[in-house]
Amino acid sequence: MQVLLIETGTERVMSAPETIEVTSMKTHCDGGKGALGHPRVYLNLGNDNKVECPYCSRLFVLKEGVKISDAH
Numbered sequence: 001m002q003v004l005l006i007e008t009g010t011e012r013v014m015s016a017p018e019t020i021e022v023t024s025m026k027t028h029c030d031g032g033k034g035a036l037g038h039p040r041v042y043l044n045l046g047n048d049n050k051v052e053c054p055y056c057s058r059l060f061v062l063k064e065g066v067k068i069s070d071a072h
Helices: none
Strands: 004-008 011-015 019-022 026-029 041-044 050-052 059-062
Parallel strands (some): 019 059
Antiparallel strands (some): 004 011
């Protein structure tokens, strides 16, 4: 997992990657910053119902209470 390090003067603050709740086992990420983002990647949540974007380390987790269906 990547961690963003922000330096402000003499202070260093570590910012945790963003966590996004999703309602499907399949999702995508493009960095969320328009032209300043990254190439769109399609991600599948694993058996632990979460996946991390390989580009920006955003963590996608299945929203609590969502029922998973075997349908396509």
